[in-house]
Amino acid sequence: MIDFPMTVHYLEILSRENINRKLVVQTDLKITQVREPDSAFAQWLYRTVGREWYWVDRYYWSLSEWEEWISDSCISLWIMELSGKPIGFYMLDPQDNNNVEVSYFGLIPGYLGSGLGGHLLTNALDDAFSMGASRVWLHTCSLDHPYALSNYEARGMNVYKVEDDLQHIPDGWPIPDDLA
Secondary structure, three states: OEEEEEEEEEEEEOOHHHOOOOOOOOOOEEEEEEOOOOHHHHHHHHHHHHHHHOOOOOOOOOHHHHHHHHHHOOOEEEEEEEOOEEEEEEEEEEOHHHEEEEEEEEEOOOOOOOOHHHHHHHHHHHHHHHOOOOEEEEEEEOOOOOOHHHHHHHOOOEEEEEEEEEEEEOOOOOOOOOOO
16 A cells, blocks of 8 residues: 555535536436435446545445445435436535535546536535535545546635645555656
């Protein structure tokens, strides 16, 4: 295992009116909430989207751990589909004081750079405020997609904290270009 240095940016948005919307109008594109999500599907989305960005916190969880987490939490899962095929997702986690965290967010490889990330984030923020949020927040890091931070800021989110941290990269995973 390698500990890789990274910078973490925490962002927030405090009202629906501050969302700088980016919407893609396409009849075969839809975003829906998955009611009673299947743990295998949630695990597949997380691994498919997150592996390239070194999401390891839940990568090695068993299906029973996924099932327990999904069934015992208030987290909601939303998917973006193109022609009926899942191409992205986000998870919203309601917290104390009317905060909602966008706990996971991303597109499946092959759909990055298409402008769909801005559309997906616009929906995530709208859905979080529809849950009664007075503050929606998330964090991203320097190991994420190169345009992740700029997408969050372009949608109206503001950085409120930056910190240096280490990401544990499991053996057998590709090494970030900065270490290779």
